[in-house]
Amino acid sequence: xxxxxxxxxxxxxxxxxxxxxxxxxxxxxxxxxxxxxxxxxxxxxxxxxxxxxxxxxxxxxxxxxxxxxxxxxxxxxxxxxxxxxxxxxxxxxxxxxxxxxxxxxxx
Amino acid sequence: xxxxxxxxxxxxxxxxxxxxxxxxxxxxxxxxxxxxxxxxxxxxxxxxxxxxxxxxxxxxxxxxxxxxxxxxxxxxxxxxxxxxxxxxxxxxxxxxxxxxxxxxxxxxxxxxxxxxxxxxxxx
Numbered sequence: 064x065x066x067x068x069x070x071x072x073x074x075x076x077x078x079x080x081x082x083x084x085x086x087x088x089x090x091x092x093x094x095x096x097x098x099x100x101x102x103x104x105x106x107x108x109x110x111x112x113x114x115x116x117x118x119x120x121x122x123x124x125x126x127x128x129x130x131x132x133x134x135x136x137x138x139x140x141x142x143x144x145x146x147x148x149x150x151x152x153x154x155x156x157x158x159x160x161x162x163x164x165x166x167x168x169x170x
Numbered sequence: 171x172x173x174x175x176x177x178x179x180x181x182x183x184x185x186x187x188x189x190x191x192x193x194x195x196x197x198x199x200x201x202x203x204x205x206x207x208x209x210x211x212x213x214x215x216x217x218x219x220x221x222x223x224x225x226x227x228x229x230x231x232x233x234x235x236x237x238x239x240x241x242x243x244x245x246x247x248x249x250x251x252x253x254x255x256x257x258x259x260x261x262x263x264x265x266x267x268x269x270x271x272x273x274x275x276x277x278x279x280x281x282x283x284x285x286x287x288x289x290x291x292x293x
Contacts, residue, residue, distance in 0.1 A: 064234075097279040106266055106286050107217065112279035150217060154270075154278035158232040159219040 065089050065153050069162035075170040082138040084165045086151035091131045095155035098127055098136045101164070102147045110149075111136065141167070172197040174267050174284035182261075182291050188254040192267030192284060199248045200225045205270035205278060206250045208241060210263040211286075218263075222270060223250055257291045264288050 066089035076082050086096065094114035099107035109118045111127035114134055124139045138145055146169055151162040178190035192206070199206065207222035221231035223241045231239040235254070243250040254261060269282040 095277045097277065099280070106268075106283035107280070108283070109279055109281045112271070112281075113275075113277045118279075118281065152217075152219075152280075154273075157230055158221075158234065159278070161217040161219070163216045 064158055065092060065156055065160055067151055067153055067160050067162040069149075069151060069165050071165060072163065073166040073168060075168045076141050077170045078141055078143060080141045080170075082141055082145075082167060084136045084149055084167075086129075086134045086136070086162050088132045088134075088153055088155075092153045092155035094130050095153055096127075096129065096134045097152045097154060098125075099150050099152065100145075100147045101150065107150070138167075143169075172269060172282050174269065174282055176265060176267050176284045176287040178265075178287060178289070180288055180290060182257055182289060183293050184258055184291055185256055188252070188257050188261060188289055188291075190252045190265055190267075190287065190289070192250050192252075194248045194250075194269075198245075199243065199250065200245050203272040203274075205273075206241075206243065207268050207270050207280065208239075208252045209266045209268055209280070210261075211266070212260075212263040220252065220254075220265075259291050262289065262291045 096114045098111040101107040115127045148164045150164040205222040208220040223229035229241040238255045240253045264286045266286045267284045268280040270278045271281045
């Protein structure tokens with residue numbers, strides 16, 4: 064199985080601040096990388112697919128980049144509703160696997 | 171737009187079979203090149219992909235479940251289902267159904283999710 068490792072596991076940031084989350088795959092996955100946001104007690108929500116494509120309806124402050132083994136999710140200006148857990152997922156090779164998640168908290 | 175809703179027992183005894191159904195509304199389970207999947211999340215832990223099924227084709231289940239998971243589809247009811255046999259406390263989790271978008275453009279991204287249903291394995 065492909066292992067997905069996120070860093071950091073948690074972070075504190077201020078409203079309006081810039082946040083960067085990293086996801087590393089244990090082998091090359093081209094751009095088969097998706098990002099999700101999950102709030103407590105809720106289902107995950109797709110933010111970014113194919114490493115850098117913004118899902119319809121998702122604010123443009125979210126962006127993704129990377130290819131191969133290293134990927135980044137960036138929130139350019141953190142809003143109150145963005146405090147949540149973010150996780151990456153590879154869809155290059157079954158079984159699909161997820162990162163352990165990064166919790167973004169209010170500073 | 172398409173919505174998904176999980177249903178099934180919230181409590182299952184150890185060694186029994188967990189059975190869940192996902193009902194698709196707002197669209198046909200046969201339309202487009204979608205895959206229909208199950209994902210679970212144990213309390214306080216990360217997401218684990220259980221497997222998927224296309225509307226026409228073979229299901230695939232995560233080998234980590236050691237052949238205990240069976241995913242099937244009923245196009246006449248617009249539903250797909252999960253059966254997980256020989257459950258233990260380790261199978262206690264929130265179970266989600268989701269739609270995986272067409273692979274060519276969307277790389278199987280899970281673009282629609284159900285609300286999730288909590289299943290507890292306990293005697």
